[in-house]
Amino acid sequence: MSTTRTYDLLIKLLLIGDSGVGKSCLLLRFCDDQFTPSFITTIGIDFKIRTINLDDKRVKLQVWDTAGQERFKTITTAYYRGAMGILLVYDVCNEKSFENIRSWYSNVEQHASENVVLILVGNKSDMSEKRVISPEQGQALADELGIPFIEASAKTNDNVEDTFFSLARRVKQTMFSDNADANGATTGGSVNVGSANNSGTGGKCC
Amino acid sequence: MSSYSATAATRRGSVVPPLSGIESNGAQNPIPQKCDVLISGTGLVESILAAALAWQGSSVIHIDPNPYYGDSNSCFNIDQLLAWVDRVNRPPSSSELAAERIFSNARLYMPRPLDSKKFLVDLSPKIMFARSDLLSLLIKSRVFRYLEFKALGNFHTYENDTFDKVAGSKEDIFTDQSLSLVTKRNLMRFMKFVLEWEENTELWKPYQNESIEKFLTEKFKLEPQQITELVLSIGLCQSLEVATPVALSRIKRYLVSLDIYGNFPVLFSMYGGAGELAQGFCRSAAVAGATYKLGTAITSVDDKLVTLNDGSRIQVAEKIVLSPSSAVKKENTKNGILTRLVAFVAKDCKEWFAENEQAALVVFPPSTLSTNNKTSVQAIILGSGSGQCPEGVSVWYLSSTEQDPTKAQRDLEEAFTKLEASILRESTEDFEFENIDESDVSYRPDGMPVLSSVKLGQSMQNFVPREKLQYLLKLSFVEKVEYSAQPDAPILPEETPEASPATVLRAPYGLSEISYDGILTQVKNLYTKIVGSDDDFFDVDFEDEDEASAGANQTNSSAPNAIDASTVNQIDSRDDDIDEFGQDMEL
Numbered sequence: 001m002s003t004t005r006t007y008d009l010l011i012k013l014l015l016i017g018d019s020g021v022g023k024s025c026l027l028l029r030f031c032d033d034q035f036t037p038s039f040i041t042t043i044g045i046d047f048k049i050r051t052i053n054l055d056d057k058r059v060k061l062q063v064w065d066t067a068g069q070e071r072f073k074t075i076t077t078a079y080y081r082g083a084m085g086i087l088l089v090y091d092v093c094n095e096k097s098f099e100n101i102r103s104w105y106s107n108v109e110q111h112a113s114e115n116v117v118l119i120l121v122g123n124k125s126d127m128s129e130k131r132v133i134s135p136e137q138g139q140a141l142a143d144e145l146g147i148p149f150i151e152a153s154a155k156t157n158d159n160v161e162d163t164f165f166s167l168a169r170r171v172k173q174t175m176f177s178d179n180a181d182a183n184g185a186t187t188g189g190s191v192n193v194g195s196a197n198n199s200g201t202g203g204k205c206c
Numbered sequence: 207m208s209s210y211s212a213t214a215a216t217r218r219g220s221v222v223p224p225l226s227g228i229e230s231n232g233a234q235n236p237i238p239q240k241c242d243v244l245i246s247g248t249g250l251v252e253s254i255l256a257a258a259l260a261w262q263g264s265s266v267i268h269i270d271p272n273p274y275y276g277d278s279n280s281c282f283n284i285d286q287l288l289a290w291v292d293r294v295n296r297p298p299s300s301s302e303l304a305a306e307r308i309f310s311n312a313r314l315y316m317p318r319p320l321d322s323k324k325f326l327v328d329l330s331p332k333i334m335f336a337r338s339d340l341l342s343l344l345i346k347s348r349v350f351r352y353l354e355f356k357a358l359g360n361f362h363t364y365e366n367d368t369f370d371k372v373a374g375s376k377e378d379i380f381t382d383q384s385l386s387l388v389t390k391r392n393l394m395r396f397m398k399f400v401l402e403w404e405e406n407t408e409l410w411k412p413y414q415n416e417s418i419e420k421f422l423t424e425k426f427k428l429e430p431q432q433i434t435e436l437v438l439s440i441g442l443c444q445s446l447e448v449a450t451p452v453a454l455s456r457i458k459r460y461l462v463s464l465d466i467y468g469n470f471p472v473l474f475s476m477y478g479g480a481g482e483l484a485q486g487f488c489r490s491a492a493v494a495g496a497t498y499k500l501g502t503a504i505t506s507v508d509d510k511l512v513t514l515n516d517g518s519r520i521q522v523a524e525k526i527v528l529s530p531s532s533a534v535k536k537e538n539t540k541n542g543i544l545t546r547l548v549a550f551v552a553k554d555c556k557e558w559f560a561e562n563e564q565a566a567l568v569v570f571p572p573s574t575l576s577t578n579n580k581t582s583v584q585a586i587i588l589g590s591g592s593g594q595c596p597e598g599v600s601v602w603y604l605s606s607t608e609q610d611p612t613k614a615q616r617d618l619e620e621a622f623t624k625l626e627a628s629i630l631r632e633s634t635e636d637f638e639f640e641n642i643d644e645s646d647v648s649y650r651p652d653g654m655p656v657l658s659s660v661k662l663g664q665s666m667q668n669f670v671p672r673e674k675l676q677y678l679l680k681l682s683f684v685e686k687v688e689y690s691a692q693p694d695a696p697i698l699p700e701e702t703p704e705a706s707p708a709t710v711l712r713a714p715y716g717l718s719e720i721s722y723d724g725i726l727t728q729v730k731n732l733y734t735k736i737v738g739s740d741d742d743f744f745d746v747d748f749e750d751e752d753e754a755s756a757g758a759n760q761t762n763s764s765a766p767n768a769i770d771a772s773t774v775n776q777i778d779s780r781d782d783d784i785d786e787f788g789q790d791m792e793l
Contacts, residue, residue, distance in 0.1 A: 046493045069488075071497070074498040189563070
C-alpha cells in the first residue's frame, strides 16, 4: 500500500444512455455544481471526480462520461472495465431513450463485470409539460430489470445528490464489505505506469 | 401520450434486444456532413492518428466497417472468433475480389464449446518496453488511464531442450553460477558499453555492416550461448545475422527498461494488446471531439465527397485515411507475412512466470528446433491475470517471421510441442529426480527448493509425461505485414516529409515486431502527410482539470485533494523523463 491518501475508497461510476438524456449535465451538476441548459454533445469530458463522505468513510467517486461515443452506439468495451456502479439514464420527455434502456442494459450485461451495481435514472423530472414517461413506468421497468429507480433533474438539482449517493452506498456495501480487499479485488498485480519506479516492490502498485 | 406501458414491459419479458436495436435520436443527431479527415478502420495506427488529429484541432470522423473496434488488432471472445475464422476462410465474393485481405489460412481446433465471454483471443499480442516511445505517449496523452498494465519479467531461451531464464541484469549475471568468471567479466564489459554504444562509434563502426554475432565474438569474446541470449532473447532479434547497430539498439532497449517500474523490462496490457490500446486512443479522440461510428463502410469516393453505406455523404476537407483492411488490394507491392499459433491450455503455467507475475516470454532461436528453423519463434505466455482466460488456464501466443508459410507452420508446431513437453515436465508432481544431488538445489527466499535449470533440463530429456496436455482451443493464421528488407531494423520516417498531394492515404500493414516499437513512426508518417509536419504531434497541455475541479468545487466534501495534486505532478515529471528517452529510442 502506498503513502497516505485523502480518501478511503475509490469508486468508478459510469453514465450510460442515449444522447441528449442529460448524462453530462448530471455529471457536471454532481461534480461541479454547474448546469448548461443548451443541448451540447459531449466533448471534452473524460471523467470527473468528487469526494464524498459515506458512513464515516471518505469515498472518492470517479464519474466517467461516454465522450459522445453513445451517439452511434460505439462505446468502447474498455469503458465498462473496472466500473463498479452504472447509472442507466433516460429522459422522461423522450420515449425512445426510455425504450433503449433495455438495449443499454444488455450492453452492460455483456461488457461490465458481473457484480456491477446499477440504478435507473429518469432525468429532466422538472419538465412536467413535456413528460411522456410516468414515474410508474420508470418504476415498472426498474422492477423488471431488478434495479432501483429514481427520477432526478440536473437542471433544478432535484435528487441528483441522492442518485449518486445511493448508488455509491450500494457499491460500497457490495464491493467493499469489511472482509473484501478492495484494492486487491480491482487492481491485483497491476503496474501504475503513470508513476514510474515508485514502489520498488516488484511492480506491484497500490 | 406514451405507447410504452407496463403491459408492453411484461410482454417483452426478459427478451433484451441487442444494442443494435438502439436508434440514434434522429435529426437531432446525424453524422456530420463535413470533416477535415475521415478515417476508416480502428486499428492501433489509425486510432492513434485519429486522437493526434483530434487533439491537434482537426475535425475527425472515424468509422470502421466492422461492428467492433480494433480492425486487424482486435481481441475477440469465442463467438466473435468463430465468425472471424469463417470470414477469413470464406472465398471472396465477386464484389470483394479487389478488397484487401489481411488474414488468411485460419485453422481452428476447439474440441468442445467454450464459455464465449471467458476467453479472449488477441489477433496481435504485443509487449511494451517500460522505456518506449509509445508508453511515453500513453502517459502524456493520459490514455494510460483507460488501460491496465501488468509486468512481464521472465524471458526464457530454448536451447538444448531446456528453457533457461535469461540473465538480463547485472545482478543476474553476478549471481548466475553457470557462468565462468571470464564470461562474467566479458558480459559486464559489454553491458557497460551497450548503454552508451551510440557514442562509442570507434568500437562498432567497423562492424556497421557486419553481423552482431561477429562483433560480439571478436570485440567482447562472448560465448555462443551468451550471444544467443543477448541478441535473440534480450534483443528479440530474429537471427544472429542482424546488423550490429540494429542489434545493439535492441539490446539497449531491454536494459534501459529494467527497473523503471520494477524488476522487469516489459509490460503487457490486460484484455488484449494493440486492440485495447486502439480503443483507448479512440476514446481519447472522442473526448477531443472526434465522431465514432462502427459497422460503417465507405461505398464511394468522388474527389472529396465520400458516401457511406448508411447513405450519408461527407465532404472531406483534407484527407481520407484507409486502414489496409479498408482499402483495395495493393498491387505490385511486396509484403511480408507473420504466422501465428494461439492456444488455450488447461495449465496455469506459473512455473514460467516470475513471482507475482502472470506472463513470460519464450524464444526459440534459429536452428534449435528439429525443423531447423531459420528465424526465431517467439512466444508470449499469459496467465489468467491477463483477463484473457479463466483461472487454471493459460494462453500461448507463438509467432514466426519465416516467409515460407508451410515452414513457418512447421516451426510453430514444433515449438509448441517443446513448450508442451516442458510444462508437463515442470508441473508434474511425481517427477523422479534422477541424477540430481543436493548441489543442484538452491533455495528461494520463501524456502522453496529450486533446481538449477540446466541440470533439470538434462535430466528431463528422457522424461515421458504421464498426462497429456489438454487444449481448449488452438488456432493458427497468417497475417500480411510490412515487408522488411532488413529484419529487426527500426522503421525510419519516410523520405518525403511534406504533406502528400493525394487525397486518399493508405495506412501501412502491421509490423512483425513483437513489441510496439515502430508503430509511432508509422503514425507520424501519416500525420506528416496530412498536417505537413509532426512538430505538433500530441503537442497538447493535458491540464488535469478533473483533479483541479474536484479540489475547487468540493462544496459538500470534507476531503481536500492535496495528495491527488502531488500525484499529478509526479506523473508530469516522470513524463518528461521518459519523453526525453523516447526520442533517444526513435533513432
